[in-house]
Amino acid sequence: MQETRLNTARIRAARRVIDPVFLDTPLYRCEALEPALGCTVSIKLETANPVRSFKARGTEVVACLLADHGPRAVVCASAGNLGQALAWSGRGRGLDVTVVASRFATAAKLARIRALDATLELVDGDHEMARERAVAIARHDGIRLVEDSLDIETCEGAATIGLELVDTVPSFDTVMIALGGGALATGVGHVVKALAPEVEVICVQPRGAPAMTRSWHVRRVVTTDSTDTIADGVAGRCPIPAVLDDLLVVADDAVLVQETSIIAGMRLLLDHAGLVVEPSAALGIAAILEDPARFAGRHAVTIVCGSNVDMDVYHRWVGR
Incomplete structure (x- = not known):
């Protein structure tokens, strides 16, 4: 694999300084989701901790x-x-x-x-x-x-999720990662490409906040004047050049999804997995919903990355 700013030995060392309450988060196959998605789906639940996100x-x-x-x-x-x-x-x-x-x-x-x-x-x-x-x-x-994503510690801390994935999930061939500033995507992507290079790393961003995805496709920084998405956790306008360079090494694809698909993903996670999640956490499910043929017969892991929501707004989104 080409070089990134990340270092696998440092990522392993990071596990020794991270409070164990944030490590070894639940990871399981969610069969109840599979009829709606048409593929095998495993969930990495990064919300089961005191701050309810991977950060x-x-x-x-x-x-x-x-x-x-x-x-x-x-x-x-x-x-x-x-x-x-x-x-x-x-x-x-x-x-x-x-x-x-x-x-x-x-x-x-x-x-x-x-x-x-x-x-x-x-x-x-x-x-x-x-x-x-x-x-x-x-x-x-x-x-x-x-600075999230620019500071390497934020990326290498997030990358410990990748260690847990490759150590425990059998036979998955795809990992779906929410893409904002890039710490989660570059961190997990680095580990997956270093230790399980056959796995496809797919980054997902809202159409209303497309800067990093557009940058990945043209291989240079593209900024936007504004954002328009309910997924506030990934709504950046100005990608960081060094983070984009890392993303270009570790990501196999970067896709954009519609707001309606994000909401549908949140609703599926509530109805079939009992999970209340923020919009960013449903991006992986949204991507599968928008392109089911691509994922048919595959085993996708999606990282449920956050669950900090205003409940009144959440209920309006999911219609409950």
């Missing part, structure tokens, strides 16, 4: 390094899940955590960040504006800036 795998690595060697204060921009995870990891290690987010972010995510004792600053714009503000705070205060 803490990366923030645990970041916080461990800072607690041992770095500044005691840290700031990040977040759509909600990274901020919640960094707040959890930082609180456990005595770090002063500031999270910058859009005031239009999911209210449940913002409330949880506050509950975890982080300082929350809101901006009147989208995630890219929050990122700009976090950069300014880090420079002004001289503290550590955590």
